Amino acid sequence: MSTAVDSATGVATGGTAGGGPSRAANWARRAPLLPALLLVILVTQLPFVVTIVISFMNYNAYYPNETGFTGITNFKTVLSDPQARSAILVTILLTVAVVLISLVLGLLIALLLDRRFHGRGVVRTMMITPFLIVPVAAALLWKHALYNPEYGLLNGLLRMVFGPGAVQPDWIGQHPRWAVIFAIVWQWTPFMMLILLAGLQSRPMDIIEAARIDGANNWQIFRHMTLPHLRTYIELAALLGSIYVVQNFDHVFTITSGGLGTANLPYYIYQTFYTAHDYGLASAAGVIVVVGTIIISTAALRTVFSLFKEQSR
Amino acid sequence: MATRDDAKGTGVYSIIAIPIIIWTLIPLLWTLALSLKGKDALANADANILGNFWPKQVSWENYQLIFTGGASDLFLPALRNSVIVCLSATVISVVLATFCAYAIARLDFPGKRMILTTALGVSFFPVIAMVTPLFDVWRNIGLFDTIPGLIIPYLSLTLPLSIWILAAFFQQIPWEMEQAAQVDGATTWQAFRKVIVPLAAPGVFTTAIITFFTAWNDFVFAISLTADKARTVPAALAFFTGASQFEQPTGGIMAAAVVVTIPVVILVLLFQRRIVAGLTSGAVKG
Numbered sequence: 001m002s003t004a005v006d007s008a009t010g011v012a013t014g015g016t017a018g019g020g021p022s023r024a025a026n027w028a029r030r031a032p033l034l035p036a037l038l039l040v041i042l043v044t045q046l047p048f049v050v051t052i053v054i055s056f057m058n059y060n061a062y063y064p065n066e067t068g069f070t071g072i073t074n075f076k077t078v079l080s081d082p083q084a085r086s087a088i089l090v091t092i093l094l095t096v097a098v099v100l101i102s103l104v105l106g107l108l109i110a111l112l113l114d115r116r117f118h119g120r121g122v123v124r125t126m127m128i129t130p131f132l133i134v135p136v137a138a139a140l141l142w143k144h145a146l147y148n149p150e151y152g153l154l155n156g157l158l159r160m161v162f163g164p165g166a167v168q169p170d171w172i173g174q175h176p177r178w179a180v181i182f183a184i185v186w187q188w189t190p191f192m193m194l195i196l197l198a199g200l201q202s203r204p205m206d207i208i209e210a211a212r213i214d215g216a217n218n219w220q221i222f223r224h225m226t227l228p229h230l231r232t233y234i235e236l237a238a239l240l241g242s243i244y245v246v247q248n249f250d251h252v253f254t255i256t257s258g259g260l261g262t263a264n265l266p267y268y269i270y271q272t273f274y275t276a277h278d279y280g281l282a283s284a285a286g287v288i289v290v291v292g293t294i295i296i297s298t299a300a301l302r303t304v305f306s307l308f309k310e311q312s313r
Numbered sequence: 314m315a316t317r318d319d320a321k322g323t324g325v326y327s328i329i330a331i332p333i334i335i336w337t338l339i340p341l342l343w344t345l346a347l348s349l350k351g352k353d354a355l356a357n358a359d360a361n362i363l364g365n366f367w368p369k370q371v372s373w374e375n376y377q378l379i380f381t382g383g384a385s386d387l388f389l390p391a392l393r394n395s396v397i398v399c400l401s402a403t404v405i406s407v408v409l410a411t412f413c414a415y416a417i418a419r420l421d422f423p424g425k426r427m428i429l430t431t432a433l434g435v436s437f438f439p440v441i442a443m444v445t446p447l448f449d450v451w452r453n454i455g456l457f458d459t460i461p462g463l464i465i466p467y468l469s470l471t472l473p474l475s476i477w478i479l480a481a482f483f484q485q486i487p488w489e490m491e492q493a494a495q496v497d498g499a500t501t502w503q504a505f506r507k508v509i510v511p512l513a514a515p516g517v518f519t520t521a522i523i524t525f526f527t528a529w530n531d532f533v534f535a536i537s538l539t540a541d542k543a544r545t546v547p548a549a550l551a552f553f554t555g556a557s558q559f560e561q562p563t564g565g566i567m568a569a570a571v572v573v574t575i576p577v578v579i580l581v582l583l584f585q586r587r588i589v590a591g592l593t594s595g596a597v598k599g
Contacts, residue, residue, distance in 0.1 A: 035409055035412070037413065037428065037431075039409060039468060039472060045435075047442075047443040047446045047447055047450075047469075048438070048442060048443060050446035050450070051442055051443065051445060051446050054445065054446060054449075109333055112326060112329055112330060112333070115326050116326075117324070117325075117326035117327045117330065118324075118327050119327055119330065120326075120330075121585075122334075123330045123333055123334060124585070124589075125581065125582060125585045126333070126334050126337045126338055127333065127337055128581060128585070128588070128589065129337060129341070129577070129578060129581055130337055132526055132530075132577050132580075132581055132588075133341075133530075133574050133577055134529065134530050134546070134547055134550075134570075134573050134574065134577070135530055135532060135547075136532050136547040136548075136550050136551060137547070137550060137569075137570040137573050137574055140550060140566055140567075140570055141340055141341075141343075141344045141567075141570055142340070144347070144563045144566060144567065145340060145343045145344050145347050145567060146340060146343070148563070151347070151563070153339070153340070153343045186336075186337075186340070190337075194589060243437045246439065247439045247440060247441055247533075249440075249441060249532065249533050250532040250533075250547075253532070253536070253551065254551060265441075266439070266441040266533070269441050269442075269444070269445065270441065270444075270533075270536075270537065273444070273445045273448055273449075273537075274448070274537060279445055279446075279448075279449055282445045283442075283445050283446070286439070286441060286442035286443075286444075286445055287442065289439045289441060289442050290438070290439055290442045293437055293438070293439050297434060297437040300437070301430060301433060301434065
């Protein structure tokens with residue numbers, strides 16, 4: 001198998017003039033890619049194309065006779081509808097808060113796990129578990145096991161520390177957004193930690209050792225050497241985190257069912273197509289999420305490839 | 314990395330690590346504790362020890378509820394659906410991605426980087442933007458609330474991810490060894506089977522685990538594209554209700570959460586190193 005492949009490569013590089021055989025060889029080499037690629041494009045891009053088309057249509061299952069193209073009406077509606085506007089604001093708020101908090105926590109934990117101590121392996125294993133737990137189960141866990149005013153862990157701890165007369169807040173009712181934010185932070189901190197830990201461990205230790213011999217203290221090393229080196233990794237973690245947190249639906253659906261001012265754009269979309277059956281409006285909102293994601297992910301891809309260059313240098 | 318912070322100070326770090334363990338572990342243990350509490354233990358602090366934490370008498374009534382009792386016709390089919398859908402999506406995408414990643418790692422051809430970029434870009438694609446047309450189309454062609462109707466959209470989650478992770482793994486394989494084996498007299502097939510397969514297997518395996526997690530964790534497709542026949546566990550969890558509308562089904566929900574979490578925890582404990590390698594290679598390494 002490999003020899004055939006190698007000779008094919010030889011033909012291609014030799015016959016740069018681009019005759020018949022090299023083109024055939026080119027196709028032979030691309031053939032194994034095709035099924036997977038076609039499927040990827042089919043299952044992800046086709047629905048999106050349909051989404052774009054529908055987003056310009058008046059398309060509501062309850063009013064089938066009024067179906068037709070309406071131009072940018074749906075987008076105007078989404079951007080002027082107070083509910084959708086608040087959904088956009090909530091999405092931005094959730095994303096920024098979750099990414100910032102989990103980045104700071106993730107950085108602190110990564111700095112700790114970069115050192116050697118007894119039980120480091122155990123701590124690292126514990127740390128990644130929240131990230132891999134079914135998000136709905138994690139959200140239920142926060143809703144019922146931690147936030148519940150009667151038998152939730154948080155109020156139980158308050159009773160334990162301050163006695164029976166302790167304040168017993170209704171966490172979700174009084175602070176719905178923070179309730180959602182902290183549940184998501186719990187799941188995403190490990191992800192941030194993993195990326196930042198990979199960054200920390202790729203530091204050139206000989207240079208840091210040299211700085212230490214030259215008399216730099218820990219804070220100086222962190223401020224002037226570690227942090228600049230980590231910058232790309234922090235950017236990457238923040239961008240990837242944002243891409244996924246913008247789409248968060250599980251926690252919002254489970255913890256508050258989109259109530260109490262926590263409905264974000266994904267929840268708004270779900271409601272619009274699932275209960276209102278307004279496919280046109282839902283698609284327009286979907287396109288807005290995609291545009292937002294594309295802006296973030298272009299930056300993310302650039303960061304990923306700049307990391308590649310750094311490593312291959 | 315080895316020379317720094319030798320013995321001194323390691324005890325301090327171990328102590329600093331304790332809050333981290335509490336932060337990650339206590340919610341999980343508390344879930345387990347709640348799932349083992351009967352109705353009285355939930356309501357009455359005296360029936361528990363360790364400051365209301367652990368029940369004095371472990372009760373299996375919540376597990377009975379979801380496996381044999383009133384909630385079993387919701388939970389058991391969901392569990393079966395989840396296993397079928399996620400295994401199928403994993404197998405299909407890992408097989409296809411293996412071919413794809415092999416080609417990317419072994420061959421030099423124009424557009425290679427674009428394929429990787431596409432795979433990565435596609436894996437960023439917001440699921441919620443695909444659901445609206447799928448919901449509409451699936452209902453029209455009869456795929457709504459069926460197993461294949463879930464497997465197909467799950468491939469859109471798992472395929473790009475597996476291509477990306479496998480390509481990263483395959484690029485680190487020393488492919489020259491295959492030729493070295495052939496020089497030593499092995500046939501092409503032998504060289505592939507005895508040299509390349511053992512080197513590639515861990516990567517494929519890791520990819521399969523991460524792919525399976527991705528499918529297993531999905532909620533958006535599960536709740537939008539199913540009604541009750543093909544509902545998977547995450548969607549079923551969201552629809553859990555108690556015996557009556559006014560009874561909080563906390564115990565049952567917690568038991569179900571434990572059941573879907575246990576396989577994850579076991580896999581993480583067993584394959585921790587590989588999963589971390591896979592996650593970070595997907596994100597940072599080339």
